Amino acid sequence: MKEASPLHTKCPRDGCQGTPVERVTVQHHLRPELRGLLGEGPFHFCESADCSVVYFDAVGGAVYEIADVLLPVSYKAQGIGVPLCYCFGVMDDAVRRQVLDGGTSTAPQHVKARMEAEGCHCVTTNPAGRCCLGVIGRRIQIYQQERQVSRGESLRDG
Numbered sequence: 001m002k003e004a005s006p007l008h009t010k011c012p013r014d015g016c017q018g019t020p021v022e023r024v025t026v027q028h029h030l031r032p033e034l035r036g037l038l039g040e041g042p043f044h045f046c047e048s049a050d051c052s053v054v055y056f057d058a059v060g061g062a063v064y065e066i067a068d069v070l071l072p073v074s075y076k077a078q079g080i081g082v083p084l085c086y087c088f089g090v091m092d093d094a095v096r097r098q099v100l101d102g103g104t105s106t107a108p109q110h111v112k113a114r115m116e117a118e119g120c121h122c123v124t125t126n127p128a129g130r131c132c133l134g135v136i137g138r139r140i141q142i143y144q145q146e147r148q149v150s151r152g153e154s155l156r157d158g
Ligand SMILES: [Zn+2]
Pocket: 011, 012, 013, 014, 015, 016, 046, 047, 048, 051, 052, 053
């Protein structure tokens, strides 16, 4: 009997624990010329903001980086043109502007309402292969901190 190959579930670049992602997710997001070479996996996704690895094959060892995928990856990028919710087109810079202007963002409620009404397709739309609400929540916190810092500075300067 053939023994199962050992699974390497930590990112080969930064050593953080990868999260399992379906092969169909990797298949959807890779540049077309790389899709034909895709192994059997299982595949993992690296969540680290400052690591250039997006996917890695936990058995075959293949690594796919930011430059190998078609869309900006919300876990690894901020600013204009970066989606947070890939199903309903919620953009990072719009959430940031809402938080800096008003202290919070309606993005989570907006996404939840549309999920309930229309259903979502994160397995294929989101490079992370899963729901965006965790990332949106963390991004709101980051921008709330930014807002506090900038308000503190303007109070001190005034
Ligand atoms: Zn990594």
